[in-house]
Amino acid sequence: xxxxxxxxxxxxxxxxxxxxxxxxxxxxxxxxxxxxxxxxxxxxxxxxxxxxxxxxxxxxxxxxxxxxxxxxxxxxxxxxxxxxxxxxx
Amino acid sequence: xxxxxxxxxxxxxxxxxxxxxxxxxxxxxxxxxxxxxxxxxxxxxxxxxxxxxxxxxxxxxxxxxxxxxxxxxxxxxxxxxxxxxxxxxxxxxxxxxxxxxxxxxxxxxxxx
Numbered sequence: 001x002x003x004x005x006x007x008x009x010x011x012x013x014x015x016x017x018x019x020x021x022x023x024x025x026x027x028x029x030x031x032x033x034x035x036x037x038x039x040x041x042x043x044x045x046x047x048x049x050x051x052x053x054x055x056x057x058x059x060x061x062x063x064x065x066x067x068x069x070x071x072x073x074x075x076x077x078x079x080x081x082x083x084x085x086x087x088x089x
Numbered sequence: 090x091x092x093x094x095x096x097x098x099x100x101x102x103x104x105x106x107x108x109x110x111x112x113x114x115x116x117x118x119x120x121x122x123x124x125x126x127x128x129x130x131x132x133x134x135x136x137x138x139x140x141x142x143x144x145x146x147x148x149x150x151x152x153x154x155x156x157x158x159x160x161x162x163x164x165x166x167x168x169x170x171x172x173x174x175x176x177x178x179x180x181x182x183x184x185x186x187x188x189x190x191x192x193x194x195x196x197x198x199x200x201x
Contacts, residue, residue: 001156004108010150011115018122022134030131030188037180038125038138042118044150048166052153061165068172075180076175083187 006059016042032065033078040071100158107156114149117141130196131188139181146173 019042022035044064051060124137147170154166189195 001104008111009116011121012118015118015122018126022125028131028188028193030184030193031134033111033184034131034135034138034181035125036178037120038142038198039182041142041146041173041177045118045146045171048150048169049151052156057153057157057162058165061162061169065165065172068169071196072176072180076183078188079180079183083183083190087192 002053005049008049009053012046012049014041029082033075033082037071037075040067040075043066044071092106096158100156103155103158107152107187110148110152110155112148114152116146117145117148121145129200131193132185135185139177143177146170161162 016039019035019038023032023039026032026035028043047060047064047067048057051057054060099165118141121137121141124141125134128134128137144163150166150170150173154170157166
């Protein structure tokens with residue numbers, strides 16, 4: 001199971017690269033926000049898998065809960081700000 | 090057979106199921122990444138980010154929770170899963186509504 005957790009960790013890290021490409025090259029700013037949302041979802045999964053790898057799930061799960069809530073606040077703030085401004089760039 | 094041995098047997102039995110579920114989850118996450126890379130505009134990409142990603146997360150975290158056995162860790166992982174399922178659609182909806190209201194035209198077949 002430890003080796004499999006390592007495999008999952010490496011695969012998800014490679015998938016984050018795809019989202020990072022979308023954040024860097026996205027034609028509009030909304031693509032970048034969506035890409036950041038995807039990256040933070042991957043980070044939450046990554047933290048739980050890392051907890052299983054180190055046998056300390058009880059600690060890592062709390063960190064990932066906090067990360068999920070921070071992701072909600074940040075993404076909603078950016079989305080509301082862009083909605084009020086009403087211009088595409 | 091004591092309770093401890095029973096839990097050992099259960100873990101031995103659950104590990105292949107957990108690995109299978111996590112492989113299915115990895116497949117869905119891979120499909121979501123391909124969608125983010127290949128789809129043409131924000132509105133189509135938001136499907137890949139919110140829907141397929143949530144499904145992959147369900148399978149991956151479900152497999153991890155099964156591997157934990159019957160403990161508080163299982164409940165904590167399920168709490169994270171429920172939280173993700175509440176928050177992910179909200180963020181995707183807010184972003185796409187902001188995109189639509191700021192005047193972005195959805196992709197149609199004529200644009201291809």
